[in-house]
Amino acid sequence: MKSADFEYLINQIGHEIGKKTTPFRDPIPVRESLSYIFQFSTQSISVVVPEVCDALIACLSDKIKVPKRQEEWPQVANDIDRMWNYPHCCGSIDLKHI
Incomplete structure (x- = not known):
């Protein structure tokens, strides 16, 4: 990620x-x-990532x-699996699959 994007x-x-x-x-x-983030404990990560x-x-x-309803997420995952062969993936940010 570019430093300008990070600052943004x-x-x-x-x-x-911020806490x-x-x-x-x-x-x-x-x-x-x-x-x-991954230099911190699993407990911290499990709180920080969703926030x-x-x-x-x-x-x-x-x-x-981002899908508006919960029912849309399986379709997103199916589309990504079909197009790019990434099963159980719901999205991508900065080439990191989620």
């Missing part, structure tokens, strides 16, 4: 995914949660296409 995303969703410091822990910084995805969808919904 941080500016768009940073306020949505506050508490007496019990320091939060994962926004820049790290977007770029180096980042939700924030991306909310902030960029006019720029990316």
